Amino acid sequence: MRAIILILFGVLLIGCKKKSSPKPPEIAVLVFPNQNSECTTGRDINQTTSEVEFQWMASNHTETYELRVTNLNTNITQIISTAAISAKLTIAKGEPFSWFVRSLNTLVTETAISETWRFYNAGFQTTYAPFPAEVIFPKNGASVFKDINNEVSLEWEGADVENDIEGYELYLSPTTPPEILIASPSSNENSAKVSVTSDTTYYWKIITKDSEGNSSDSGIFTFKVI
Incomplete structure (x- = not known):
């Protein structure tokens, strides 16, 4: 009888054990x-396209991956889902691209997003324009406070395949497109302080120039001063 009770108790413990x-x-x-x-x-x-194989390392607790590749000139994104750790896509030659991978698992709602990398797909060029500058601060659409000098610091990041960036042109205005040249930072400067007014929305962009005479446009970003 005692043995039966112990067995039943063990079954109950197993049944009540919480699943992870x-x-x-x-x-x-x-x-x-x-x-x-x-x-x-x-x-x-x-003549205009080539097939590129994208590769990444396997991530834990992942069932499938979503590869997103964006043409930085056209802003057109190609998306492919796979359970493998590589995928092939046909993309334009001589164009700049960004790409990242999203990890998914059907058992949870959370996803994980990798870093975003940029590259040029080789074409017939002998030189490449810089990558469009990436905005660091303020984020697009953000609301920010001005400092005691009525200024906001704008920050960005530039990159170039040939590492020959010569400088930047910063355009800012309360209207779009921004056409007022505010500053011309050198290649080792990635920020600039600008004078602003409270309760005003501003539009800004960065033109990146290299020593070969090539340039790229970051596109227009916006922020509001509280």
Whole structure:
């Protein structure tokens, strides 16, 4: 009788044991194409496109991956889902791209997003324009406070395959498109303080120039001064 009671007690313990919750996926580490590089390994499809294989490392607790590749000149994004740790896409030659990978698991709602890398897909050029500058602060659409000098610090990041950036042009105005040249920082300057007025929305952009005479436009960003 005692043995039967012990067995029943054990069954109850097993039945009541709480199952561990599924873990969210972790961030995938990107492998190729390399950050701020020229991709020369694409397989030619025709004169204007080539097939590039994107690669990343497996991430824990992940069932599938979503690869997103964006043409930085057209802002057109291609998306592909796969359970593998690589995927091939046909993309335009001689164009700048950004890419990242999202890790997913159907057992949880959380997802994990990798770093975003940028590269040029090799074409027939002998020189490349700088990558469009990436805005660091303020984030697009953000509301910010001015400092005691009625200024806001604008910050960005520039990159170039050939590492020959010569400088930047910062345009800012309360109307769009911004056409007022506020500053011309050198290549080793990635921020500038600008005078602002409270309760005003501003539009700004960065033109990046290199020693070959090439340039790129960051696109227009906006922020509001509280």
